[in-house]
Amino acid sequence: MRYLILTDIHANRHALQAVLADAAVQGYDTVLCLGDIVGYGGEPGAALDLTLGLSPTGLIRGNHDKVCAGLEPATSFNDVARRAAEWTHAVLSPAQLRILVALPRGPMRITGDLEICHGTPFNEDQYVFDVGDAGRAMRSAACRVCLFGHTHLPALYSTPAHPVERLLDGDGDGEYRLPREGSALINVGSVGQPRDGDPRAAYGLLDLERSTIRMRRVAYDIAGAQAAIRAAGLPAWLAQRLASGE
Ligand code: ZN
Numbered sequence: 001m002r003y004l005i006l007t008d009i010h011a012n013r014h015a016l017q018a019v020l021a022d023a024a025v026q027g028y029d030t031v032l033c034l035g036d037i038v039g040y041g042g043e044p045g046a047a048l049d050l051t052l053g054l055s056p057t058g059l060i061r062g063n064h065d066k067v068c069a070g071l072e073p074a075t076s077f078n079d080v081a082r083r084a085a086e087w088t089h090a091v092l093s094p095a096q097l098r099i100l101v102a103l104p105r106g107p108m109r110i111t112g113d114l115e116i117c118h119g120t121p122f123n124e125d126q127y128v129f130d131v132g133d134a135g136r137a138m139r140s141a142a143c144r145v146c147l148f149g150h151t152h153l154p155a156l157y158s159t160p161a162h163p164v165e166r167l168l169d170g171d172g173d174g175e176y177r178l179p180r181e182g183s184a185l186i187n188v189g190s191v192g193q194p195r196d197g198d199p200r201a202a203y204g205l206l207d208l209e210r211s212t213i214r215m216r217r218v219a220y221d222i223a224g225a226q227a228a229i230r231a232a233g234l235p236a237w238l239a240q241r242l243a244s245g246e
Pocket of ligand 1 (some may be wrong): 150151152
């Protein structure tokens with residue numbers, strides 16, 4: 001089974017469409033979405049409809065989905081994120097809001113070997129930024145391969161801590177062999193708001209039979225996504241950061 005991994009789309013319809021076009025060329029069997037479909041970006045309804053149209057095998061909520069749905073107050077958000085969440089809540093249709101409200105909390109087990117979460121398996125809102133965070137997350141994982149999002153930073157941790165074999169090394173396109181013994185914790189990066197200095201949309205292709213993960217980067221219409229944010233009257237920083245990937 002080849003999984004298309006999407007996370008942190010953040011209402012960026014332009015980035016999502018570019019990713020889906022690229023992934024169709026690469027080939028995949030089914031979709032996993034690790035949350036934060038909405039928030040920050042200017043086209044939350046379109047991003048939600050597109051994602052649901054993929055009929056994901058696994059779909060869980062992120063912290064922005066939760067706040068935009070009205071399930072939680074935006075007290076943990078900075079001013080920019082809060083304003084975007086309030087706007088998102090106001091523009092989504094009642095049916096779309098019902099879908100957001102009903103999104104399950106991670107972790108979600110996909111197979112005996114694979115689970116997905118937004119932040120970590122033990123807390124959907126917790127960030128994994130370094131090896132210490134990754135160790136805590138891996139100790140709480142139930143499966144050999146655990147996929148996460150939330151930081152918007154591509155990362156691959158494995159245990160036992162041996163170097164992960166890199167099979168392919170292109171411009172923003174790496175394929176890695178996962179340890180057959182031991183476990184792996186993987187973030188493929190954000191579709192709609194990359195923060196690693198590379199503004200291109202990020203996604204992943206996981207092949208459990210071959211035990212490989214491919215990290216892809218795709219150029220997309222950043223100006224279009226920025227125009228949607230400005231047209232929505234959202235803070236200018238949300239448009240600016242897309243150009244620098246931060
Ligand atoms: Zn996010």
